[in-house]
Amino acid sequence: MGRELLSVVVTTFNNADTLDACLRGVSWADEIVVLDSGSTDATTAIAAHYGARIHTQTFVGYSAQKQAAIDLASHRWVLLLDSDESLDAESAAKLEQALRAPQHAGYQLWRREWQFWRWQSRRSRLNHYVRLFDRQRARMSEHEVHEEVQVDGSMGVLDVVIDHHGEPDISGRVAKANRYSSMQLTDLARREVSWLRLRMVVYPAVAFLRYYALRGHWRSGWAGFIAARIHAFYAFLKYAKLYELQRRRQD
Incomplete structure (x- = not known):
């Protein structure tokens, strides 16, 4: 049985330090869409290396920029990632499995935070965010910061952990x-x-x-x-x- 086609969507601006790890973990996806805000480092070269469709748009705010990137996706199902987030092979396999027969309009994924010189403890509480969703039933909120995907339909939670590299210091x-x-x-x-x-x-x-x-x-x-x-x-x-x-x- 096949799975739903998946578009991975990433917004970027001078993220050469983290983008390679981000895109390497989703290279199996059917499409990678990168919406760049005018990077002057190797960001777009890295995106091109992974075969991403690269678009450029002046930054219009976190929420609006991400919505614009989602609207560029070719496929109905979207995985939304920040450029400083990455997935390992085990997480990728779980995502593929969920896409074989989606039961919900969107799914929350867990996120593990890098804290200056170490990962947060495995026994501390992970945050979770909607990152995998049917874009025909979802939109970004209008918050200036702490924007989130708002889903019109049922919500599931996947046992998938995103590594968030965040601020290094x-x-x-x-x-x-x-x-x-x-x-x-x-x-x-x-x-x-x-x-x-x-x-x-x-x-x-x-x-x-x-x-x-x-x-x-x-x-x-x-x-x-x-x-x-x-x-x-x-x-x-x-x-x-x-x-x-x-x-x-x-x-």
Whole structure:
């Protein structure tokens, strides 16, 4: 019995350091679509090496850029990956098996995080995201950051783990927290967020405890502790920046 044809979709911008591993793990797919934002490194050369269909578009935001890439796919079933994510051979086999007779409109996959100098502990909690889906029944959300695939239909979970290489060092993780907290202002400003001063005091501690204790990142030693502290800093920054925006509007 054959399987559904699959398009792997990746958005890129100067991702030569990680793109080879990303595309190597999905080279078995029926199609690879890369939507590039004007890379100046070897990104497009790597994509061409794996036979990808390469398109170029000015970056229009994380969600809109990914939706544009999904719309370029030739096949109904899509596997959406970030350029710093990769799959091993075992995961690829499980995806192929799921595509032989899909039971749902979309599937969540697990993701393992690189934390500065080590992978997160195997006993800590993995996040999961919708990455395999029928594109005729799914669209990207409109969030500026933390965008997600929204599926119109039933959802399944596959025993597939994506390796997320992410930021290689603390400096990169802090820079991302600063950048994302600024971008999230658009989403936060649309809502009526109250008790901002209290949120700045309380929420970072809650975010730290949830990440470090409840998700089990304490098992990753100092790497897990540092990641939790940066996560709490991000929680503080997004509300502090919203408070600053409101004060400036009042003044």
